[in-house]
Amino acid sequence: MRSAGPLILALSLMAGPLAGPAAATEPPPTPTPTAGESSGPAPATPETALPGTPSTAPSTSSSSPSPSATVSPQPAPATPLPAPAVPLDPGSAAGRAAMAKAAGPGGAEMGQRSARVAGPAGTDQDASQLLTRQSLETQGTWMPTFGVQGLDVSGHQTSVNWQQQWNMGARFAYVKASEGNYYTNELYGSQYQGARNVGMIRGAYHFAIPNWSSGADQARYFVQNGGGWTADGYTLPPVLDFEFNPYEGRTIDGFYFGNTCYGMSPAQLTSWVRDFGNTMQALTGRLPVIYTNTSWWKQCTGDAAGFGSYPLWVAAYPSSATNDAGPVPSSWSSYSMWQYSSTGPFAGDSNVWNGTYQMLQRFATYSDGFGSIFVKGPNSSTVYLVSGKTKYPVPDWATYQLYMNVSSLDQVSQQFLDSLSTGNAVGRFARSPDGSIYLIDSGRKFHVPSCSIMDDFGGGSCTGWIPLADSQLAGYADAGLLANATVSASGKLFYVSARTKREFFDVASLSRAGLPTTVARLSDAVTDPLPYAAAAPIVRPDVIVVDRVSRQPFINTAGKLLPVPTSVNAENAWAPSLTAAALDPQSIAKLTQGPAFTGFASNEAGSARYVIGSSNKFLMTDTTQWPETAVKFSDVLLNAIGTGPAISSPAFVKSPSSPVVYRRDKSVAREVPDISTLTQLGLGKVPVIYSLSATTLRTLPKGPALLPLAKLVVGNTSPVVYLIDGPDKMLQLEDFRITNSLGIGGYSRIAQSALAPYASAGTVQPVVRCGLDTYLGYGGGIWKLPATTATAQLPARTLEPSTCTALPATRGNLDSTIFVKALDSPVVYLMVDGTKRPVASWTRLVELNNGSSSPVIAEYTRSALDPVPTGSPA
Secondary structure, eight states, X not given: OOOSGGXXXXXXXXXXXXXXXXXXXXXXXXXXXXXXXXXXXXXXXXXXXXXXXXXXOOOOOOOOOOTTOOOOOOOOOOOOOOOOSSOOOTTSHHHHHHHHHHHTTTOSOSOTTSHHHHOOTTSSSOGGGOSSOOOTTTTXXXXXXXXXXXXXXXXXXXXXXXXXXXXXXXXXXXXXXXXXXXXXXXXXXXXXXXXXXXXXXXXXXXXXXXXXXXXXXXXXXXXXXXXXXXXXXXXXXXXXXXXXXXXXTOEETTEEOOSTTTTXXXXXXXXXXXXXXXXHHHHHSSXXXXXXXXXXXXXXXXXXXXXTTSOEEEEOOOSSOOXXXXXXXXXXXXXXXXXXXXXXXXXXXXXXXXXXXHHHHHHTXXXXXXXXXXXXXXXXXXEEEEETTEEEEOOOHHHHHHHTTTOOEEEOOHHHHHTSEEOOOOOSEEEOTTSOEEEEXXXXXXXXXXXXXXXXXXXXXXXXXXXXXXXXXXXXXXXXXXXXXXXXXXXXXXXXXXXXEEEOSSHHHHHHHTOOOOEEEEOXXXXXXXXXXXXXXXXXXXXXXXXXXXXXXXXXXXXXXXXXXXXXXXXXXXXXXXXXXXXXXXXXXXXXXXXXXXXXXXXXXXXXXXEEOSSEEEEBSOGGGSOOOOXXXXXXXXXHSEEOOOBOSSEEEEOTTOOOEEEEEXXXXXXXXXXXXXXXXXXXXXXXXXXXXXXXXXXXOBOOOOOOTTOEEEETTOOOEEEEETTTEEEEESOHHHHHHHTOOOOEEEOGGGXXXXXXXXXXXXXXXXXXXXXXXXXXXXXXXXXXXXXXXXXXXXXXXXXXXXXXXXXXXXXXXXXXXXXXXXXXXEEETTEEEEOOOHHHHHHHTTTOSOOEEEEEOHHHHTTSOBOSOO
């Protein structure tokens, strides 16, 4: 019986025993035809061959091996066989359709030499087609006693009771999605979703036909037809079913499929697998699982090495109950899944996941292996990091947190724990398989350059480490070399030597002391256990100092320590250029404090004041419009900040972290609602926008947001409708027919408080003036009127320039005589010498309109016309 020792690493979390009463063994592929048998292609007559159908006559032998025996015919050499003159074209639609028809409804089945697919001993199937002789007394009646149970199905399993499979213990499933580049499983969607509906973790597999088309072609076909992957914890990685040729020795519509190795050499087959795998990784972000069996892999690929990064799903069918799957190909030390039966207990094929359910979930979440893992026994709270045959106790919660992203914490049997030897306690130092030692800290790894430095940090002289896999170490950011000079995440700076620490501010301070200036960025937890000898802080000007307790940052400039927002680096492009480090509160107390910096500062002489933006400083042209400040920046610091245009009032301001633009005027900042309003306020172009930090913007007094210009609004507590005129005026609308004539329709209901900044500046008129130009709202559009005395007589409302840019586009010029009337009156007037003169009749109206019977009449509300004196008839 094969020892279970090599399986310990991969089976480290299993709850059951490591070995059983019998081992699963596999014979090699079909033997080479002997003299008298045909070794060439099949006859030219097309054949519709289904997977698993033997290419030779059934065996007439009635003998059968005992339940524990296996069939072991000699390997067949992978010698390519000649192809017919005019084979199917795998790249053509006709070729793919013909092959799909030949494949049949289910296509090739996974496990070509299994009892279910090839047929049990004693039937009309050739005994050489069986991978093993599964005992009729035991088939479908047992499961391995470890791991997580699962199944795989295809189109041959037309009716799967997924709830029943779940109730029997299955927790994962694989479903055939495709084959070659010609077949898709019509039941894939229902099977795939059926497994998920009952709670199973599920995935898809592809049956490879490598001599039909390229690996890349079949990978793309697979992904297009269900072979994708999502890191969601319940989608298993895609599988490449790479095994016995299901069409061995057959010619289908002129295409000869070759021997059990598809008539391909080991180099060709392994190149095909890499082509498939690389394409899958490019398309899904993950290498596929390889499903195969050891005998076929060894025969047809020459037991190819270098595939250890692909998870292995091995097919091996024992003759009796066992936990031993037998040998695996040399690329792998163990397997991820084992297909142990094709005849039950589950539908299709029965499988076991080599680990815990939590590991299976991780397998459906992460794209690489597991390495060392955290486990605990059933009767103790002690947590161990397990690697190979050794368990390393975790001393405390803080240490566990260092590595908690390495693996989940799984519970295993006490029997399993007892089988492991005990190593040193888990600490901060981890060793890679190549012997490199790293200090682990806050998601980062520092390479330890010497045993003496490791001892300086309390790790002993290259002794107190734990092993981690490369993939697990890859989860830690590479932080470079560990050095005696350190800076923590909170900004603490220490020089560590002989397990002591000394505070310093920056490398300039180290340079003055004649010490090495290479700095390693570590957390406080690394240096806190070391004895601390406080020293007076050495702080140079124009740097950022952080209180390590309160996390309050300061700018040290012009002889004072100025409190700044904690977001100073994120909000200001110039701040990250300043060296930042933390000091303890006692050290900070020794430095002279200044007022808080909120975005405004003067030079050292106090002769110039600036708004300090996120990237530039802006000279104030009117200091009365900006907050007073006693903050001074050194000239060196000011020179380090870029210079932007001088800032006046009103000014448009925003922060880089937000798309919101504010218009600041009269010491109040108001949000601009949209880009159209911004362009209108800029009189047709986007105005200069000053980039200020979010903190600076928060210090500015805010008013209600600006409302869109030339739009109608009504407050939620008053029925009065207004037209918004510029940033701070509104015009009352007395009748919607006025704005309809201007082409302005609809209105928005807003909070009454939003109208507070707007002063009522009269009523809306059908005639408006924009600068020197006059416009008439007529017929639902705006018309430009000539600059005449008659035009000047018309009652009109002068609009803000920004409102004028927001009006609908003019329809053209209107040179006609303009008459006026009240909306609720039939009397038509002509404006003359500041009076409105009634037109007595239609005939007179036509006469005054130069004989035209289509007069232009501007309609006003009474409030607009009544104040105009009435003159004699026109």
